[in-house]
Amino acid sequence: MSANARPTSPHLQIYRWQIQMVASILHRATGVALAAGTILLLTALLALASGQPAYTAVHAFCASWIGTLLLLGWTWALAFHFVNGIRHLLQDLGWGLLPAQFVRSSWIVSISSLALTVLVWACVLAQRGGV
């Protein structure tokens, strides 16, 4: 047996999906998404620095359906990474490390990230004055 064909430890496909696993995977995935999302933040800041035409273009992109979809996804990614990040910081302090607490806090962050996203977009739509 060559070195490359050696048996490996069980990976994702072998495990039953659990909420703790989902929270852990999503923390990394949203982290990568947020890193990519900084492109939009940089674009907006550079446009704001460079002048009105560039800023108007960025504003139009954000108002388009693809821009809105990206902003919606980015809002949830930020909400999840924020709430789950606080959970991780509390766990680093030794809080909530028992399996039952771990499962419960994973559910809490998952649901509250969605609630936060809805809340933020409710504010956006209320300010805009409808959909």
Add this chain to the structure above:
Amino acid sequence: MNELRTPLKKALGLGSARQGAHHFIVQRLTALALALLALWFLWIALNVLHLDYAGARALIAYPLNALLMLTFIIMAFWHAQLGLQVIIEDYVKPAGSRLSLQIAVKFLCFLGAAMGALAVIRIALGH
């Protein structure tokens, strides 16, 4: 059991990579800073959405907002680099692409932070 580490080695606590818990600590410090800054950032983002060009520029140019935006950008790219580094260490096996990716992420994160900082400074100084 044999104790192979010298007392000095144990006291320094730097491990085999000579970095100790530095990465772990900085990742959490930047996380704490970003958790606080995210609340301010949300407030700014919700306000900017409904302002015209001059209004948005004035909001970011306001000294406290410019300062916090600059801090937010530096912390965000620092935190992103630390997080992406761990993800690459975990999932990218071939040594060549692993090293290239780590270098690319470090360069891009620094470039992003510098670009954002320059933009905020230009806005703040009105150039």
